[in-house]
Amino acid sequence: MLNILMVGNGQCGNRILDSINKQAFGSKSRFAKFYSKQQYKSNVQTLAINTAVNDLKEMKYTKAKDRIHIPHLHGVGANRNVGRKVFDENKSQIMRNLDERGSFDIAFVITSASGGTGSSFTPPLIRELKEQNDYPVYAVVVLPFREEGTLYLQNTAFALKDIRESGVDGIILADNQYLKQMGGDMESAYDSINEMIAKRLIFLLDSLDSEMMMVTDLGDFKTVMSGGAGIATIGYYEADGEVPIRTAIQKAVSPSGLLFNTNVYEEASRSMMIIKGDKSYLSIDEISTEVEKLSDSVGHVFKGIIVRKGEYPRVLSVLTLESASELEELYHLAVDAINTEKEKKERVQEDKEVDKAFSQIEGLEPHY
């Protein structure tokens, strides 16, 4: 049995964590968190951390003892400098809470890259976890919608760099912009995206702790995640009827299944493929052909097969990337955003028009 830690930082991290708990409790009831037991095979501990108490209160499926409020107004307002300071001031409380939860085999820290709290808490938190423990720690990082503005773009660029330099064992990317094809209004788009991410992570955890026909385990996952440029993404396909296994595998690495925009045949560096379903669907010939196709361009593909009686095929792919053109484009936008912010600040400092207006009444008093 694996001991797994999942931390969700900031609003986005909290909500994805809640979606994980929702799916793991296996109930739509909002009282599930009080009455039912998680359906994990592994020992999974979830912890939500936030400066905004309302974000924590909004969580429906995560127990109260698994939510830590770090008081600071109502969030840090996308300011990562403030966020870092607040983390430092509260570091011992956060780390004590984590210590009390015992030891783990693997940890995931989930956050948006663009907000203030999650993106500034995550790098030092990972650094602390890595310094105090010897288990691997992975970051699950959500990229913003590109139109959300200059502050979010510049936060994203610096947060990703900070997370990469934190000692993290790998970064799994999910991109709101790419996933917004889910459609609907903002709130339901968030819910669908969170569900997609949660479903993939739960499938991954479940598989790492399964008895497979052909085995992939935590060791293989670590090897995959240590490949490439330290950046990864996850693909998934779930058949809702009888689908040939080759189609299911293809869909799990196609744009519709991925959390981040990449051409896996060009950009992936290592891969892990977990295939689940009734044995009548698991044609070894088809599986071998498809995996070979992928390994021809990717290099190494670990594969695991889990037989589940009566279930339609489901396939999960973990892909580390050696290059990511989408990320390069995002950094171009971020550089523009940083320059815009810088110029704006300089203009305000140079251009004292507003000060001039105020200075006109210097030395005067109001008369009534």
Ligand SMILES: Nc1nc2c(ncn2[C@@H]2O[C@H](COP(=O)(O)OP(=O)(O)OP(=O)(O)O)[C@@H](O)[C@H]2O)c(=O)[nH]1
């Ligand atoms: N996928 C997804 N993205 C979200 C969700 N909530 C917020 N975001 C994205 O997260 C980014 C904003 O970060 P938040 O997580 O809200 O910020 P925070 O870490 O709480 O930090 P502050 O609010 O600045 O203190 C934006 O790019 C949002 O689009 C969510 O539930 N799901």
